[in-house]
Amino acid sequence: MAYGLIGPLIRLLDPETAHGLTIRALKWGLVPGIEPFEDECLRLRLWDRDFPNPVGLAAGFDKNAEVPDRALALGFGFVEAGSVTPRPQAGNPRPRLFRLSRDQAVINRLGFNNDGLEAVAGRLRARPAGGIVGVNLGVNRDSADAAADYAEGARALAGLADYLVVNVSSPNTPGVRALQGRRPLEALLQAVLAARREGGAEPPVLLKIAPDLTGDDLGVIAEVALESGIDGLIATNTTIERPPGLSGRRRGEAGGLSGAPLFVPSTRVLADMYRLTGGRLPLIGVGGVASGADAYAKIRAGASLVQLYTALVFHGPGLVNRIKRELAGHLRADGFSTVAEAVGADHG
Numbered sequence: 001m002a003y004g005l006i007g008p009l010i011r012l013l014d015p016e017t018a019h020g021l022t023i024r025a026l027k028w029g030l031v032p033g034i035e036p037f038e039d040e041c042l043r044l045r046l047w048d049r050d051f052p053n054p055v056g057l058a059a060g061f062d063k064n065a066e067v068p069d070r071a072l073a074l075g076f077g078f079v080e081a082g083s084v085t086p087r088p089q090a091g092n093p094r095p096r097l098f099r100l101s102r103d104q105a106v107i108n109r110l111g112f113n114n115d116g117l118e119a120v121a122g123r124l125r126a127r128p129a130g131g132i133v134g135v136n137l138g139v140n141r142d143s144a145d146a147a148a149d150y151a152e153g154a155r156a157l158a159g160l161a162d163y164l165v166v167n168v169s170s171p172n173t174p175g176v177r178a179l180q181g182r183r184p185l186e187a188l189l190q191a192v193l194a195a196r197r198e199g200g201a202e203p204p205v206l207l208k209i210a211p212d213l214t215g216d217d218l219g220v221i222a223e224v225a226l227e228s229g230i231d232g233l234i235a236t237n238t239t240i241e242r243p244p245g246l247s248g249r250r251r252g253e254a255g256g257l258s259g260a261p262l263f264v265p266s267t268r269v270l271a272d273m274y275r276l277t278g279g280r281l282p283l284i285g286v287g288g289v290a291s292g293a294d295a296y297a298k299i300r301a302g303a304s305l306v307q308l309y310t311a312l313v314f315h316g317p318g319l320v321n322r323i324k325r326e327l328a329g330h331l332r333a334d335g336f337s338t339v340a341e342a343v344g345a346d347h348g
């Protein structure tokens with residue numbers, strides 16, 4: 001309710017300033033606690049971990065792992081920090097984050113601005129036990145060896161993260177998305193899995209893919225993912241496409257588009273991946289989730305978990321409870337008693 005008053009004021013600010021204030025408000029405990037909606041049917045067990053619900057906070061909101069526990073307290077079932085690169089870096093020049101309010105969308109070309117592995121590892125080490133916090137790994141812009149950057153991240157954070165994400169789908173760092181091809185991807189995943197072993201603990205490793213891949217690319221990724229022994233896929237990151245019908249003034253800005261217009265293309269890639277992997281790899285569905293119906297559609301398309309970021313910008317933190325309540329309603333209405341039963345239901 002508080003957000004109903006403050007939200008419109010926050011949205012008057014430049015989006016990056018607004019985001020910085022939001023992180024600080026969370027850090028200082030200024031965001032009123034929310035009594036989380038809980039329902040047995042939302043619980044699920046995956047990768048030997050118990051998720052209280054399948055609705056997670058997507059990467060990019062808490063890039064530096066400053067507020068993962070505050071975010072969990074908003075009712076998220078899990079939080080993904082990052083992307084974090086080995087060394088700190090400033091990212092692209094501002095402005096680099098744009099709201100398309102009429103489209104319920106955002107364009108960003110942040111370019112992996114973050115505090116680097118050491119700072120993030122320190123914060124994760126200091127956080128209390130409990131709550132599922134994954135970390136998304138990126139690559140420094142001036143890196144000569146991308147695979148080595150991801151491996152360094154995996155080595156440093158294996159013992160501190162509940163899962164690790166190899167993010168080869170950011171559109172804002174040159175060369176990153178080219179790592180989705182067969183040879184580079186095989187080499188990259190082997191390097192990361194080897195580094196994870198050196199890191200001691202062996203958290204699940206997931207690969208996060210772009211929504212802009214063609215059918216052939218998706219087939220290759222599915223094959224490599226299954227052969228490599230990684231633990232799951234995240235579909236999808238932001239899109240470099242500009243779907244017809246966008247009306248926001250900033251729709252021509254370069255960068256990755258997220259939010260409502262990404263829902264259909266990202267859900268299509270998710271469903272394709274479920275089909276191509278025969279449902280054998282757990283999938284996280286992300287892109288344009290703003291309601292329980294959206295989350296439910298991702299689950300039916302093949303997602304075991306979902307994530308969101310952009311809808312929070314427009315609806316505030318009360319959205320998390322609303323999505324969970326609506327999702328529980330959809331599951332029950334269709335006769336499912338758990339999320340797990342509904343995963344991939346659209347595929348017959």
Ligand SMILES: Cc1cc2nc3c(=O)[nH]c(=O)nc-3n(C[C@H](O)[C@H](O)[C@H](O)COP(=O)(O)O)c2cc1C
Pocket residue numbers: 058059060061063082083097106108110112136167170208236237238258259260262286287288289307308309310311
């Ligand atoms: C401002 C912003 C920053 C992001 N930064 C990252 C990032 O660092 N790493 C990453 O894997 N995805 C990043 N993403 C992508 C989101 O994690 C997510 O995949 C995408 O936004 C689609 O979900 P949404 O429509 O719910 O926002 C970012 C998205 C936004 C809007």
